[in-house]
Amino acid sequence: MSLNFILKRLIIFIFIIAIASSVNFFIPKVVSDVDPVSIRMMEIANQGGVYDESMQAVAAEYFKQFGLDQPLWKQYLRHLVDTFTFDLGVSFTYYPSSVLGMIMDALPWTFGLLIVSTLFSFLIGGVLGALLGWPYAPRSMRFTVPPLFIFSAIPYYMLGLLLIYIFAYIFKIFPTGGGYTIGEVFNFGFSRMINIMYHAILPGISIVIAELGIRSLVTRGMILSLYGEDYIKLAEAKGLPANRVFIWYGLRNTLLPQFTILALHLGHVASGALLVEIIFGYPGLGALLRDSVTAFDYPVIYGIVFVLILGIAMATLVLDFIYPKIDPRISYED
Amino acid sequence: MSKQILEGKNLIKIFTSGLFVKKSSTLAVNNISLNIDEDKPIIRAIAGESGSGKTTLARMLLGLIKPTSGEIKFEGNDIFNLNQNQKLDFRRRVQTIFQDPFGVFNPFYKIDRVLNMPLKKFKVTSNKTETQDRIEFALNSVGLRPDETLGRFPHELSGGQRQRIMVARALSLEPKVIIADEPVSMVDASLRATILESIYNFKNNQKISVLYITHDLTTAHQLCDDIMILYKGNMVEAGPIDSVVRKPAHVYTKHLVGSIPFPDPKMKWKKYNESEKLNLDKPSVGWRK
Amino acid sequence: MAKVLNVNNLKVYFHTPLGPVKAVDGISFDLSPKERLGIVGESGSGKSTMAYALMRLIKKPGKIESGDIVVGDENILDLDENEMRARRFSKISLIPQGSMNSLNPVMRIEEQLIDTIKAHDEYKSSISKTEKQEIVGKLLKSVGLDPGLGKRFPHELSGGMKQRVTIAMGISLNPIVIIADEPTSALDVVVQRQVMDTLESAQERIGAGLILVGHDMGLMAQFVDRIAVMYAGKIVELAPVETIFNKPLHPYTKMLINSLPKLDSHGVFNGIPGLPAQLLNLKEGCSFCLRIGRENKNEIPWVKVSKSHYIRECDVCADYN
Numbered sequence: 051m052s053l054n055f056i057l058k059r060l061i062i063f064i065f066i067i068a069i070a071s072s073v074n075f076f077i078p079k080v081v082s083d084v085d086p087v088s089i090r091m092m093e094i095a096n097q098g099g100v101y102d103e104s105m106q107a108v109a110a111e112y113f114k115q116f117g118l119d120q121p122l123w124k125q126y127l128r129h130l131v132d133t134f135t136f137d138l139g140v141s142f143t144y145y146p147s148s149v150l151g152m153i154m155d156a157l158p159w160t161f162g163l164l165i166v167s168t169l170f171s172f173l174i175g176g177v178l179g180a181l182l183g184w185p186y187a188p189r190s191m192r193f194t195v196p197p198l199f200i201f202s203a204i205p206y207y208m209l210g211l212l213l214i215y216i217f218a219y220i221f222k223i224f225p226t227g228g229g230y231t232i233g234e235v236f237n238f239g240f241s242r243m244i245n246i247m248y249h250a251i252l253p254g255i256s257i258v259i260a261e262l263g264i265r266s267l268v269t270r271g272m273i274l275s276l277y278g279e280d281y282i283k284l285a286e287a288k289g290l291p292a293n294r295v296f297i298w299y300g301l302r303n304t305l306l307p308q309f310t311i312l313a314l315h316l317g318h319v320a321s322g323a324l325l326v327e328i329i330f331g332y333p334g335l336g337a338l339l340r341d342s343v344t345a346f347d348y349p350v351i352y353g354i355v356f357v358l359i360l361g362i363a364m365a366t367l368v369l370d371f372i373y374p375k376i377d378p379r380i381s382y383e384d
Numbered sequence: 385m386s387k388q389i390l391e392g393k394n395l396i397k398i399f400t401s402g403l404f405v406k407k408s409s410t411l412a413v414n415n416i417s418l419n420i421d422e423d424k425p426i427i428r429a430i431a432g433e434s435g436s437g438k439t440t441l442a443r444m445l446l447g448l449i450k451p452t453s454g455e456i457k458f459e460g461n462d463i464f465n466l467n468q469n470q471k472l473d474f475r476r477r478v479q480t481i482f483q484d485p486f487g488v489f490n491p492f493y494k495i496d497r498v499l500n501m502p503l504k505k506f507k508v509t510s511n512k513t514e515t516q517d518r519i520e521f522a523l524n525s526v527g528l529r530p531d532e533t534l535g536r537f538p539h540e541l542s543g544g545q546r547q548r549i550m551v552a553r554a555l556s557l558e559p560k561v562i563i564a565d566e567p568v569s570m571v572d573a574s575l576r577a578t579i580l581e582s583i584y585n586f587k588n589n590q591k592i593s594v595l596y597i598t599h600d601l602t603t604a605h606q607l608c609d610d611i612m613i614l615y616k617g618n619m620v621e622a623g624p625i626d627s628v629v630r631k632p633a634h635v636y637t638k639h640l641v642g643s644i645p646f647p648d649p650k651m652k653w654k655k656y657n658e659s660e661k662l663n664l665d666k667p668s669v670g671w672r673k
Numbered sequence: 674m675a676k677v678l679n680v681n682n683l684k685v686y687f688h689t690p691l692g693p694v695k696a697v698d699g700i701s702f703d704l705s706p707k708e709r710l711g712i713v714g715e716s717g718s719g720k721s722t723m724a725y726a727l728m729r730l731i732k733k734p735g736k737i738e739s740g741d742i743v744v745g746d747e748n749i750l751d752l753d754e755n756e757m758r759a760r761r762f763s764k765i766s767l768i769p770q771g772s773m774n775s776l777n778p779v780m781r782i783e784e785q786l787i788d789t790i791k792a793h794d795e796y797k798s799s800i801s802k803t804e805k806q807e808i809v810g811k812l813l814k815s816v817g818l819d820p821g822l823g824k825r826f827p828h829e830l831s832g833g834m835k836q837r838v839t840i841a842m843g844i845s846l847n848p849i850v851i852i853a854d855e856p857t858s859a860l861d862v863v864v865q866r867q868v869m870d871t872l873e874s875a876q877e878r879i880g881a882g883l884i885l886v887g888h889d890m891g892l893m894a895q896f897v898d899r900i901a902v903m904y905a906g907k908i909v910e911l912a913p914v915e916t917i918f919n920k921p922l923h924p925y926t927k928m929l930i931n932s933l934p935k936l937d938s939h940g941v942f943n944g945i946p947g948l949p950a951q952l953l954n955l956k957e958g959c960s961f962c963l964r965i966g967r968e969n970k971n972e973i974p975w976v977k978v979s980k981s982h983y984i985r986e987c988d989v990c991a992d993y994n
Binding site for chain 3: 433434527542543545572573574575576577578580581584599600601602603605606625626629630639640642643644645646647648649650652653655656
C-alpha cells in the first residue's frame with residue numbers, strides 16, 4: 051500500500067469529519083431563527099425564574115460564552131477548530147458539564163455492547179450461513195432457515211422487548227435492565243465484571259439474533275455462488291479433505307465481501323443498538339440520546355451524532371486499510 | 385490519393401502506475417502506423433503473443449483508449465475531436481467483434497436485443513419490418529437460422545453460435561472497417577471455419593476491411609491478405625501474408641512460426657529452448673513486398 | 674508392459690428433469706506407461722465429463738452408470754469415498770482447463786502446492802518449514818519456474834505460469850496417470866508451446882501415462898501418440914496419430930482433419946456442417962448420420978480394423994465425403 055494512498059485516504063477521512071461537523075453547525079442555524087440561549091432563558095423563565103434586565107445581562111454573558119455574538123463565519127471557524135480539538139461544547143441541561151465528558155462516560159457501555167455483539171453475529175452468522183450454503187453439510191441444517199428469516203425481519207427493539215418479557219419477566223433469569231445492579235457496592239474487579247456481563251446478556255442477544263438472520267442468509271448466498279468456481283473443483287480433485295476445502299477454499303473467499311458488508315452495516319447496527327439500549331435502560335449513548343432529545347439538549351444531541359459519524363468513518367478507514375490483507379488481489383496502486 | 389477510412393500515425397502508448405509519484409511505466413505500443421484505404425478493402429492480420437500490444441493498438445483505433453502520442457483519424461478527422469454526428473458515424477462505421485462469446489451478452493436479455501439496439505441507436509432502420517429484415521439477412525449471411533436463433537437467451541446457444549451473432553450484428557450496421565480481436569480463439573477449432581468464412585466474404589461481398597487481431601498464424605494465413613507482426617509493442621515485420629509466414633525474415637517471426645502446432649505429425653515442434661527468447665529484440669525489417 | 678489405465682464400457686449419464694443426457698455412452702480404451710493419448714472432440718462431445726469421471730468427480734445429477742475404470746491394478750469404481758480421495762492426485766491426477774480460475778485466489782502458491790501433499794496419508798506427519806521450502810522449490814524448478822514464486826499469489830502470475838503451477842501440482846505425488854483437460858486453451862501459441870514442452874518433460878520424468886483432452890487437432894498432432902475421436906458420447910475412431918492424419922476411416926474424423934487450416938489453404942474454409950450433437954435425449958443408432966441428414970438406428974459395432982486401429986463402423990455414413 052503506497053504512502054500516496056494512505057495520505058489520500060487520511061485526507062478524505064479528515065474531509066468527512068469536517069463535513070459532518072459543518073452540517074452539525076449549519077442545520078440548527080437554518081432550522082430556527084432563534085438562538086438556543088434565548089430559548090433556554092425562556093424555559094428557565096417559564097419554570098419560575100424572573101425575567102428582567104438582569105436576565106438580559108445573563109443572556110448577553112451566555113451569548114459571549116457561546117460565541118453567539120460573533121459574525122457567522124467566525125462562529126463557523128470557531129466551531130471547526132473546536133471539533134478538531136475535541137471540544138464539543140457544554141450541555142444545556144447539565145450545564146456546565148462538557149458534552150465530551152458526558153459522551154465519554156456513556157461510550158464504553160455502548161462500545162462494549164456493540165463490538166461484542168457484532169463480533170458474535172459476524173462469527174456465528176458467517177459460519178452458519180456458510181454451512182447452509184455448502185452442499186455437503188448435514189441436511190438438518192435446512193431447518194434453521196425459517197427461524198433465521200423470521201429473525202431477520204424483526205427489528206432490534208422488538209426482539210429486545212420480547213426477550214425482556216420472556217426471560218426477565220416470566221422466567222426471571224435475567225435482569226430487566228440497567229448496566230449493573232444499582233445500589234450494590236462493588237470492589238472493582240472480577241465481581242463487577244461478572245455483574246456487568248450478566249446485565250449485558252439480554253441486550254447483547256437481541257442484537258446478535260437480529261443480525262444473525264441477515265448475515266447468515268447473505269453468507270449462504272455467497273457460498274452458493276462460490277461453489278461452482280474452478281478452484282473448488284481443483285481442490286476436490288486434489289483429494290483434499292472436505293473440511294479443508296470448505297474452510298480454506300470456500301469460507302476464506304467470502305471474507306472480503308463480508309467485511310464490506312460489515313462496513314456498510316455499521317451505521318445500521320449503531321442506530322439499532324441505541325434503540326436496544328433505550329429499551330434495556332442500558333447506560334450507553336442510547337440512554338444519553340433519549341435524555342437529551344426529550345430535554346432539547348442540543349449540544350449533546352449534536353455531540354452524539356458527531357461521535358457516531360466519527361466512529362463509522364474510523365471503522366471504514368480501518369477496514370480500507372485491512373482490505374489488502376484479507377484479499378491479496380486488492381492493491382491500491384494504479 | 386484515395387481516401388483513408390482509418391489511419392493511425394506514429395502511435396505510442398505508455399501505461400504508468402503510481403499516482404503522485406510515477407512508479408513504473410510500460411511501453412505497450414511503440415511507434416506503429418497503419419492505414420486503411422476506402423477503395424482497397426483489405427483483410428489484415430495484427431499478430432503477436434500476449435503482451436505484444438496488439439489489443440492496446442486495437443483499443444486505440446476504436447477510440448477506447450487515448451494514445452500517449454500520435455494521431456488516429458477517421459475519414460480525415462481526429463477521432464478524439466469529433467462532433468456528435470461525426471462520433472456517431474465513427475462508431476457505426478468502425479465495428480468490433482470481441483474475443484469472448486459469452487461475456488459480451490447480458491444474460492438477462494434475449495439475443496435479439498443485441499441485434500436490435502444498435503440498429504435503433506444508429507438510426508439505420510426506421511421501422512420494425514426493416515429492422516427485422518436486416519437482422520434476418522445478417523443472420524443468414526453468417527450461417528444461422530433466424531427461427532432457431534431469435535428469441536433465445538445467450539445460455540441457450542453454443543459459443544460458436546453466439547460469436548456468429550456478434551458477427552451478424554457487426555455486419556448489419558454496414559461498417560467500413562471491422563476490428564476483430566481474436567474472434568475465434570474461444571470457439572472449437574472445428575467450428576472456426578464457418579465464422580472465418582463469413583468474415584472472409586466481407587471483403588469481396590460487402591467491401592468491408594478487417595483488422596484480424598490474433599496469435600494464431602494459421603487462421604491468419606487462411607483469412608488475411610497481409611500481416612503485421614508485433615513484438616513488445618514494436619512492429620518487427622509486415623507484408624503479404626504468404627511471404628511473411630512462409631519465409632519469415634525477422635527472427636521473432638521465425639520464433640512465432642515455429643510455435644504453430646502444425647496438424648501434421650511429421651512436422652513436430654523443435655524442442656523448446658529458453659535461450660530462444662533472448663535474442664528476439666532485433667530491429668524491425670519493416671514492410672516487405 | 675502392464676497398462677496404467679483400463680477403461681471398459683464406461684457410461685456416465687446425467688438424469689435431468691428434461692431427460693437423460695448420455696455424456697459418456699460406452700467408452701473403452703487403455704493407456705500404457707509413458708504413453709500419450711489424445712481425446713479429441715467438439716464442445717459438448719462428453720470429453721470433459723469423461724475426464725472428470727476418471728477422477729470420480731461426477732456430481733448429481735450425473736452418475737457413473739456402469740463400466741470399469743482400472744487404474745494400475747485396482748478398479749476405482751469399487752473403492753469407497755475415502756479410499757478414492759486418497760487415490761486422487763497420488764495415483765491419478767488432473768491438470769485442469771484454463772488456469773484463469775483454478776488456483777485459490779487468496780492462498781499463496783506454496784500453500785496450494787503443499788496442501789496437496791499434506792492431504793495424502795503417506796505424508797501425514799507434519800512437514801517442517803524448511804522441508805516445505807525444499808519441496809516447493811524443487812517442484813517449481815521442475816516446471817521451469819523460479820522457486821521464489823512460491824510466496825506469490827495467483828493473480829501475480831501470468832497465464833502460462835499458472836498453468837505450469839497446476840502441472841507441478843499434478844506431478845507432485847508421482848501419479849501413474851495424468852489427465853490434462855485442455856490445458857492450453859487460454860494461452861497464446863508461444864506460451865502454449867512452452868507449457869506443452871514442460872508437460873512433456875514432467876510426464877517423461879515420472880513415467881506416467883498422459884491423457885490430453887482437447888479440440889485442437891493441430892496440438893494433438895504435435896503431442897500425442899494415439900488419438901481417440903469422440904462424438905456424441907462415443908469414441909468413433911481410435912488409432913495411432915499418423916494413421917489418424919494419413920488414413921482416417923470414419924467420416925467425422927475425415928471432416929475434422931479437413932477443417933484444419935494448413936499453410937496452403939488461403940481462402941479455403943472447410944467447415945463442418947450442422948451443429949455438434951445434442952446429448953439430451955440422444956437417439957439410438959449412429960449420431961453422426963443424424964448430423965449429415967442420414968439415419969441408422971441400429972447399434973453401431975466397435976470394429977477392430979487393424980492392430981491398433983478401431984472404429985465405430987456405420988455403413989450408412991461411411992462413404993460421406
